[in-house]
Amino acid sequence: MTRGHVAHGEEERITFLEDAAVVVRDGLVDAVVPAAEAAGVPAVERLDARGQVAMPGLVNCHTHAPMVALRGLAEDLPTEEWFNDVVWPVESNLTEKDVELGARLACAEMIRGGVTCFADHYFAMDAVAAVVAECGIRAHLGQAYFSSQGEQGRQQSLEFALHHRGGAHGRITTALAPHAPYTVTDADLAATADLARAHGLPVHLHASENRDQADTSLARHGVTPIEVLERTGVLDADVLIAHGTGILERDLSVLARARGRTAVASAPRGYLKFAWPTTTPIRALREIGVPVGLATDGAASNNSLDVWESMALTSLIQKSTEGDPRWLTSRQALHHATLQSARAVGLGDRIGSIAPGRRADIVLVDLTGPHTQPVHDLAATLVHSARSSDVRTTIVDGRILMRDRELLTLDVPAVVRELGERMPALLDRSHGRRIQEYDT
Amino acid sequence: MTRGHVAHGEEERITFLEDAAVVVRDGLVDAVVPAAEAAGVPAVERLDARGQVAMPGLVNCHTHAPMVALRGLAEDLPTEEWFNDVVWPVESNLTEKDVELGARLACAEMIRGGVTCFADHYFAMDAVAAVVAECGIRAHLGQAYFSSQGEQGRQQSLEFALHHRGGAHGRITTALAPHAPYTVTDADLAATADLARAHGLPVHLHASENRDQADTSLARHGVTPIEVLERTGVLDADVLIAHGTGILERDLSVLARARGRTAVASAPRGYLKFAWPTTTPIRALREIGVPVGLATDGAASNNSLDVWESMALTSLIQKSTEGDPRWLTSRQALHHATLQSARAVGLGDRIGSIAPGRRADIVLVDLTGPHTQPVHDLAATLVHSARSSDVRTTIVDGRILMRDRELLTLDVPAVVRELGERMPALLDRSHGRRIQEYDT
Numbered sequence: 008m009t010r011g012h013v014a015h016g017e018e019e020r021i022t023f024l025e026d027a028a029v030v031v032r033d034g035l036v037d038a039v040v041p042a043a044e045a046a047g048v049p050a051v052e053r054l055d056a057r058g059q060v061a062m063p064g065l066v067n068c069h070t071h072a073p074m075v076a077l078r079g080l081a082e083d084l085p086t087e088e089w090f091n092d093v094v095w096p097v098e099s100n101l102t103e104k105d106v107e108l109g110a111r112l113a114c115a116e117m118i119r120g121g122v123t124c125f126a127d128h129y130f131a132m133d134a135v136a137a138v139v140a141e142c143g144i145r146a147h148l149g150q151a152y153f154s155s156q157g158e159q160g161r162q163q164s165l166e167f168a169l170h171h172r173g174g175a176h177g178r179i180t181t182a183l184a185p186h187a188p189y190t191v192t193d194a195d196l197a198a199t200a201d202l203a204r205a206h207g208l209p210v211h212l213h214a215s216e217n218r219d220q221a222d223t224s225l226a227r228h229g230v231t232p233i234e235v236l237e238r239t240g241v242l243d244a245d246v247l248i249a250h251g252t253g254i255l256e257r258d259l260s261v262l263a264r265a266r267g268r269t270a271v272a273s274a275p276r277g278y279l280k281f282a283w284p285t286t287t288p289i290r291a292l293r294e295i296g297v298p299v300g301l302a303t304d305g306a307a308s309n310n311s312l313d314v315w316e317s318m319a320l321t322s323l324i325q326k327s328t329e330g331d332p333r334w335l336t337s338r339q340a341l342h343h344a345t346l347q348s349a350r351a352v353g354l355g356d357r358i359g360s361i362a363p364g365r366r367a368d369i370v371l372v373d374l375t376g377p378h379t380q381p382v383h384d385l386a387a388t389l390v391h392s393a394r395s396s397d398v399r400t401t402i403v404d405g406r407i408l409m410r411d412r413e414l415l416t417l418d419v420p421a422v423v424r425e426l427g428e429r430m431p432a433l434l435d436r437s438h439g440r441r442i443q444e445y446d447t
Numbered sequence: 448m449t450r451g452h453v454a455h456g457e458e459e460r461i462t463f464l465e466d467a468a469v470v471v472r473d474g475l476v477d478a479v480v481p482a483a484e485a486a487g488v489p490a491v492e493r494l495d496a497r498g499q500v501a502m503p504g505l506v507n508c509h510t511h512a513p514m515v516a517l518r519g520l521a522e523d524l525p526t527e528e529w530f531n532d533v534v535w536p537v538e539s540n541l542t543e544k545d546v547e548l549g550a551r552l553a554c555a556e557m558i559r560g561g562v563t564c565f566a567d568h569y570f571a572m573d574a575v576a577a578v579v580a581e582c583g584i585r586a587h588l589g590q591a592y593f594s595s596q597g598e599q600g601r602q603q604s605l606e607f608a609l610h611h612r613g614g615a616h617g618r619i620t621t622a623l624a625p626h627a628p629y630t631v632t633d634a635d636l637a638a639t640a641d642l643a644r645a646h647g648l649p650v651h652l653h654a655s656e657n658r659d660q661a662d663t664s665l666a667r668h669g670v671t672p673i674e675v676l677e678r679t680g681v682l683d684a685d686v687l688i689a690h691g692t693g694i695l696e697r698d699l700s701v702l703a704r705a706r707g708r709t710a711v712a713s714a715p716r717g718y719l720k721f722a723w724p725t726t727t728p729i730r731a732l733r734e735i736g737v738p739v740g741l742a743t744d745g746a747a748s749n750n751s752l753d754v755w756e757s758m759a760l761t762s763l764i765q766k767s768t769e770g771d772p773r774w775l776t777s778r779q780a781l782h783h784a785t786l787q788s789a790r791a792v793g794l795g796d797r798i799g800s801i802a803p804g805r806r807a808d809i810v811l812v813d814l815t816g817p818h819t820q821p822v823h824d825l826a827a828t829l830v831h832s833a834r835s836s837d838v839r840t841t842i843v844d845g846r847i848l849m850r851d852r853e854l855l856t857l858d859v860p861a862v863v864r865e866l867g868e869r870m871p872a873l874l875d876r877s878h879g880r881r882i883q884e885y886d887t
Binding site: 020027075077078079080081083084085112115116119120160227276278279280281282283284306310311312313322323324326327329331332333374375377378380381382383384388391392394395396419420422423426427430 | 769772
């Protein structure tokens with residue numbers, strides 16, 4: 008049970024209750040009541056959250072968690088060099104152990120930053136699933152594949168999704184995870200769409216990541232990457248599209264037809280860092296009813312898994328891009344970070360707000376620091392003044408994973424030490440191999 | 448004395464020393480030596496900074512510190528409404544006590560965020576100077592004035608600058624502080640330039656804050672705000688120009704002629720939030736040799752005084768604006784945050800690097816958190832992964848102002864409580880007064 012401010016909401020109407028308590032039972036929110044009333048409720052444990060806000064945990068809607076191992080390795084490079092000269096050569100060295108250690112470090116960072124659920128899209132995902140089970144976080148996992156892997160890649164992605172669906176006491180959900188329309192053939196995308204339908208699985212993939220990809224697709228195939236998703240049947244499944252900064256005007260009617268099944272994950276920091284000319288067109292997507300969740304992408308491009316920063320940047324970059332200071336208010340940013348993100352990962356009815364019947368994925372945010380005082384507008388304080396480091400306590404399914412900044416399920420120094428030992432082998436690029444070629 | 452990594456640098460060449468120690472004596476850096484060597488140096492106090500980086504303290508080159516009292520009060524508004532409907536009406540209520548409390552809260556926030564020096568431009572600055580003396584931070588202070596105040600405003604600005612110059616054991620430097628060319632007449636700017644010359648004082652003011660101001664100035668007067676500064680003689684003094692996002696091509700030759708005396712302070716967060724169409728043209732200013740320091744502006748627009756965020760945003764927004772991912776690297780960002788910022792506030796020979804003879808303004812940054820591991824590129828880790836909350840210890844003039852996150856010279860709960868009591872009177876807008884009208 009916690010007391011303090013409580014934030015939850017529906018349809019961009021974020022509600023804050025003062026001096027409230029959240030009653031949690033069997034991993035679910037049982038009730039939200041006035042704090043005075045909660046004093047009489049018998050409880051196994053009570054958390055005093057005075058001076059803090061209880062918020063739905065943040066959702067990282069698109070990341071490659073184990074890539075924290077490459078944080079800061081490929082700096083100040085254009086996208087193509089980033090992939091071809093550093094990231095894809097290094098990833099050809101990846102072992103399951105590297106993925107396991109990277110995932111552990113990533114989960115530590117996310118739990119400390121108030122992230123209670125992440126959508127991961129990577130390789131050796133059995134290792135990631137094991138780390139999720141071990142550390143208590145929630146995750147939406149997909150085993151990535153390229154067509155260059157042959158049929159085996161697609162098959163492994165399916166086996167992973169079927170095997171781990173509902174894992175970690177229901178905290179793991181899964182998706183089929185083709186890499187992107189520029190690395191997966193139309194035939195493989197169509198086969199994936201069939202598998203998605205046959206097995207009731209969603210699809211999580213990159214598409215129209217940037218304007219270059221859209222332009223190249225148009226030049227080579229006469230259709231945009233989004234149109235490729237439609238004609239291959241992928242948009243008939245539940246789809247989570249990563250980035251979409253290259254979504255064009257003509258794509259909007261396509262996406263509108265897929266309304267209710269489609270969502271986009273936006274990770275604005277990397278778009279700035281790569282100097283992409285556009286960002287995710289959130290305003291246009293809102294007009295056609297496509298939810299936009301917040302994300303960090305991998306730390307090799309984003310340098311952190313800080314969804315709090317994504318939330319603030321989304322507000323700032325949207326205002327700037329639209330030339331409208333009234334657009335994407337702090338309440339809208341909170342809505343993207345919570346309910347829209349929950350919908351994006353297919354958990355719109357289970358997480359994303361603090362309400363009876365929802366999973367108890369809750370973070371307690373300290374607002375007593377000088378940088379968050381005074382509070383004239385709680386939404387603005389949360390989005391523009393608070394930082395991920397203000398999260399004191401992180402709870403998933405009613406279990407406390409971090410208490411007063413102390414991680415309870417992960418040993419960071421041990422992970423850092425072990426990961427350090429593996430670095431020389433992981434970073435070796437003398438072999439000249441790549442797992443894939445970037446050529447949009 | 449501290450041990451750990453040490454970062455200092457000249458001319459964008461940031462050097463990192465591993466396992467080094469900084470010897471501090473009488474408020475100055477005495478030596479930077481290998482840690483082993485320092486073990487034998489007699490010392491009053493030793494700080495163990497293993498796992499941390501010792502960096503020059505950050506400089507906030509343009510803020511209105513007491514405006515933290517208005518943090519989050521005027522959200523999602525265009526510039527004109529922000530000024531005319533909220534900020535300037537509220538500021539007509541300001542008392543010296545409000546300014547004192549705001550300054551105290553601001554200094555707490557800045558010391559916690561690794562800021563060791565700030566350039567302030569506000570009203571009732573005697574109160575700010577007293578807080579600076581009390582809490583141990585360094586500051587470059589100017590009493591702001593509008594021409595609407597008559598000659599008295601300019602006179603008070605001069606008296607403040609002369610009275611406080613060299614105050615707080617030399618930690619306070621001062622400037623004349625006309626508000627901006629659109630609120631101060633040419634005659635008053637010329638008189639200010641004369642005073643600056645006569646008394647050897649620098650000038651700190653807003654100019655060409657945004658493109659609207661530049662366009663309006665051209666339409667009304669046929670000259671840009673920067674050209675106004677030249678023709679009134681202001682550019683013959685040492686000048687710190689806040690923002691300059693409206694600096695035009697034609698202004699560059701003007702500023703080039705003032706090279707060596709002129710600097711610009713950039714606070715990119717607010718430009719995004721107000722949806723201004725441009726940001727400070729850092730690349731063009733670098734080409735003409737004008738240093739650009741980093742800043743936050745006031746918390747009423749920026750929502751924090753987090754210079755660390757300004758550093759990361761400067762890198763990201765510059766890459767995006769210039770369309771070049773190779774531009775404004777992390778090392779360049781660190782150079783702006785330290786040496787260029789020191790130059791911008793007229794302290795280029797005293798602070799901004801950790802080197803013998805410099806004032807011992809040092810922060811210790813913890814890199815053991817999961818979000819800053821592993822470290823492949825220390826500059827990237829500092830700029831893109833570390834956060835202001837990773838600053839563990841803040842030292843000014845050799846005095847520890849924060850130790851292991853504990854503020855030693857300021858009582859935040861007391862300030863917050865007292866400020867809260869004053870809020871109803873401060874926020875009252877029923878009187879319909881403003882301290883000034885925004886009309887560029």
